[in-house]
Amino acid sequence: MFNLNLFKNIGVPLYLFIYLIIPYSAITQTSKVDFIRNLENSLNKRDLEFIRKNFRNDENQNILKQFSKIVNDFPDSKWKIKRLKSNIPKKEILRIKVSGEKIVNGEIHILESEFDYIFSILNGQIDEGIIKNLFTTIRNDEKKIDISFKIPDKVLTGSKYDIDIILNKPLEEVIIAGAIKPHQVNSFFEQEILLEPLASGGIFKITRAPSKPGIQIWSGIIAHPEGMITFTKSIDIVDEI
DSSP: OOOGGGGTTOEEESTTTOTTOOSSOOBBOSSHHHHHHHHHHHHHHTOHHHHHHHBOHHHHHHHHHHHHHHHHHOTTOEEEEEEEOOOSTTOEEEEEEEEEEEEETTEEEEEEEEEEEEEEEETTEEEEEEEEEEEEEEEOSTTOSOEEEEOOSEEETTOEEEEEEEEOSOOTTOOEEEEEEEEOTTOGGGOEEEOEEESSSEEEEEEEOOSSSEEEEEEEEEEETTEEEEEEEEEEEESOO
16 A cells, blocks of 8 residues: 555646647658658657658647657657548548657656547648547556546537546555546646545546537546556547437
């Protein structure tokens, strides 16, 4: 058992959770196959010049800034990209996975992230790119904590829905702490999450979707004697399913 006072009033910065949320981006495309291969290679090789040349001028500085945050915190991060079949007219979809590790105070922190990048092509460039279905975790528990994330990918505007973060192994006398918080797409960096004791085996929340279509972001944290897990999940808010 750990001392819960260690976590009292600790604000957990959110920047680690939301590197990968870049709502509007532009990428130059040659052929689809070559583009995906070249983009994946450039990210893994840290080829910033390739990225500068293949991102639109008004977007590349922001993209490079976000990419640099990942590389700075997870220097060995690896990227995998594949093209998905799109049923959206004039839209392309890439499935992107990012993984990495870093050591902090002798503990290994593992990053795992997956998201879909949806975009159209205009004059040979990607236009109106947006990230959906984002799910990111950073954890230092060596995956000893048996945890399930039950957060929907898509919900109707104005509807109620459940968010359940479940610790599957009985906790017995173990005390855990945690919290979860919603965010607007452009307001992450000024916010913190304050940990609170959790009386039950996880986080269980009923919430209501915004009244207008868009993307809602939830970030949270679980602190357990075996380690800490932070997570971010995006939810697509739609008029119809």
